[in-house]
Amino acid sequence: MQYSRISLHPISGSLGTIVEGVDLAQPMDDETYAEIKHALLDNLVIFFRDQNITPQQQIAFGKRFGDLHIHPFIPALEGHDEIIQLKAKSGANDNLRLANQWHPDLSYTNDPPLLGILRGVTIPSRGGDTMWVNLYKAYETLSEPMQSFISGLSAWHDVTKTYRRQELQSEGGPERYRMTYEKSPPTLQPLVQVHPETGRKLLYISELTTTHIEGLNPAESDALLQMLFDHLNWKELQCRFFWRPDSLAIWDNRCTCHYAVRDYDEPREMHRVTVIGKVLN
Numbered sequence: 001m002q003y004s005r006i007s008l009h010p011i012s013g014s015l016g017t018i019v020e021g022v023d024l025a026q027p028m029d030d031e032t033y034a035e036i037k038h039a040l041l042d043n044l045v046i047f048f049r050d051q052n053i054t055p056q057q058q059i060a061f062g063k064r065f066g067d068l069h070i071h072p073f074i075p076a077l078e079g080h081d082e083i084i085q086l087k088a089k090s091g092a093n094d095n096l097r098l099a100n101q102w103h104p105d106l107s108y109t110n111d112p113p114l115l116g117i118l119r120g121v122t123i124p125s126r127g128g129d130t131m132w133v134n135l136y137k138a139y140e141t142l143s144e145p146m147q148s149f150i151s152g153l154s155a156w157h158d159v160t161k162t163y164r165r166q167e168l169q170s171e172g173g174p175e176r177y178r179m180t181y182e183k184s185p186p187t188l189q190p191l192v193q194v195h196p197e198t199g200r201k202l203l204y205i206s207e208l209t210t211t212h213i214e215g216l217n218p219a220e221s222d223a224l225l226q227m228l229f230d231h232l233n234w235k236e237l238q239c240r241f242f243w244r245p246d247s248l249a250i251w252d253n254r255c256t257c258h259y260a261v262r263d264y265d266e267p268r269e270m271h272r273v274t275v276i277g278k279v280l281n
């Protein structure tokens with residue numbers, strides 16, 4: 001596609017591009033929206049700098065792409081149910097590695113969302129980058145025998161995978177765990193999926209929530225999952241974004257995992273809206 005409204009400045013060889021030429025505080029015409037959507041499907045994650053927009057404007061921008069999601073667990077920004085407020089706190093949870101493992105958002109639900117739209121509000125003076133990995137390339141760089149072995153297999157995704165053990169040993173934890181499990185029981189997701197808009201195959205896996213592969217015995221499942229998690233760590237499959245206040249990222253949650261690098265000890269606050277549905281508007 002020839003872009004006339006926007007210009008693209010890729011940040012890695014595998015995915016991710018900075019988009020210039022757009023002011024998200026202004027109403028957006030259909031041609032500009034169509035170019036942004038194309039850039040997103042083509043680059044998997046797109047970034048904008050210097051977008052000093054209000055929560056209402058972030059919500060309105062998200063609604064161009066589809067209906068918005070209300071998160072089952074993460075608290076909303078006061079007065080704005082569609083925005084979740086991601087505030088990093090140093091302390092007890094740091095060792096649990098929640099956002100700093102490779103994951104798509106909400107893969108443990110029956111209908112994982114299409115997009116995340118994240119805006120930097122308070123950014124540490126150093127550190128706090130976010131990384132993304134290209135799940136098409138993750139699939140394509142497996143050998144053909146491995147591609148055919150995992151095609152047709154499905155894996156369980158469980159929101160409690162990372163913190164279950166600590167929760168079960170803490171005061172009141174077993175009851176909280178039971179409520180979480182009832183609200184959001186594990187889901188089975190195919191390991192190899194076809195993107196509904198691009199038609200490309202991808203490896204769908206989450207270091208954060210994937211617990212085991214259906215039909216394999218535990219040793220087989222553990223070994224295969226470890227190999228696949230390690231595969232996401234190939235630097236050639238990734239990009240890394242350095243935030244500034246008012247930077248905004250949009251990622252295709254169907255074909256990427258992300259990883260929030262936890263290397264800072266200053267306040268960090270991000271606002272996310274999440275788009276649901278089968279395909280983008």
Ligand SMILES: [Fe+2]
Pocket residue numbers: 099103104105258
């Ligand atoms: Fe996330």
